[in-house]
Amino acid sequence: xxxxxxxxxxxxxxxEEKSLCMLEMRSFFGKxxxxxxxxxxxxxxxxxxxxxxxxxxxxxxxxxxxxxxxMVKEWKLGESTFKVKYVKAAGLKKLTFEARRRIEREVGxxxxxxxxxxxxxxxLGILEVNGWWYFGQLHSSEQLWxxxxxxxxxxxxxxxxxxxxxxxxxxxxxxxxAKAIDPCCGIGTVVxxxxxxxxxxxxxxxxxxxxxxxxxxxxxxxxxxxxxxxxLMEVTGHYDVAIIDMPYNxxxxxxxxxxxxxxxxxxxxxxxxxxxxxxxxxPIIRSAGFEIIDRGIVKKGNFTREVIxxxxxx
Numbered sequence: 001x002x003x004x005x006x007x008x009x010x011x012x013x014x015x016e017e018k019s020l021c022m023l024e025m026r027s028f029f030g031k032x033x034x035x036x037x038x039x040x041x042x043x044x045x046x047x048x049x050x051x052x053x054x055x056x057x058x059x060x061x062x063x064x065x066x067x068x069x070x071m072v073k074e075w076k077l078g079e080s081t082f083k084v085k086y087v088k089a090a091g092l093k094k095l096t097f098e099a100r101r102r103i104e105r106e107v108g109x110x111x112x113x114x115x116x117x118x119x120x121x122x123x124l125g126i127l128e129v130n131g132w133w134y135f136g137q138l139h140s141s142e143q144l145w146x147x148x149x150x151x152x153x154x155x156x157x158x159x160x161x162x163x164x165x166x167x168x169x170x171x172x173x174x175x176x177x178a179k180a181i182d183p184c185c186g187i188g189t190v191v192x193x194x195x196x197x198x199x200x201x202x203x204x205x206x207x208x209x210x211x212x213x214x215x216x217x218x219x220x221x222x223x224x225x226x227x228x229x230x231x232l233m234e235v236t237g238h239y240d241v242a243i244i245d246m247p248y249n250x251x252x253x254x255x256x257x258x259x260x261x262x263x264x265x266x267x268x269x270x271x272x273x274x275x276x277x278x279x280x281x282x283p284i285i286r287s288a289g290f291e292i293i294d295r296g297i298v299k300k301g302n303f304t305r306e307v308i309x310x311x312x313x314x
Contacts, residue, residue, distance in 0.1 A: 008056040016299040023296030035091030077113030083120040087127040153213035178240040188214040195223040204230040242270035263288035
């Protein structure tokens, strides 16, 4: 059968970020798959995610290999050059190098097109998942967050660019449909990742000593947005989502009442909140008038952060 508007995602994660990856997948697709291969009708740029390696735009899906070969023989590629690649996925059965090359050659010989190994117009992927054979155009991730590691100013307590990128995706899976704020933006790690993905986001922080560095970090990568000297309790206006990495948990002592005040204030200007915390704060979140709809964790050695997705309780 020919698949229209269907996509196959190949992703991988270090074990300490598995929970975060699953949360990002659920935010994008409404489901997750621990095997690292997920089929969906939603089209996501693979470069958005720190976990997605490739997206395959499906052309054919067949119950056995010979049926797929028959479909490929009938497909007219036109004047585009192509290269066939067997897709390796972390959670699937591993094939030997020779077996992958044999499959690639057989598919390539069935193609009505011009093969080109060095600089093809199209890279065409093939793989087997649970008895089904998939074939389509491959799009690889550009891993932009690695470039963002090299910013002019950093904080030892800031989120890594990988985690910040995942958090931004969890908060805003569809950039066309949300206005976001990071009201404790610190040095701007989350804001940079969000802006690089086309998310409409502004930032603010109560610490005047860091905001010049925050603005310089954002400008360094060619982005721009409003960054205000403002305490979270002073934020006004309306936002679809607030991303809050609780910096107070790391930089100073804050009472449960102060945490409650922060989240109650957040509820006045945001319909949804994605909260990053190293302390259990579920009762405080609920007391502030939010309900928890999903969560994940990310570990680094003995240090654990929790990412909690909330929305206003009815």
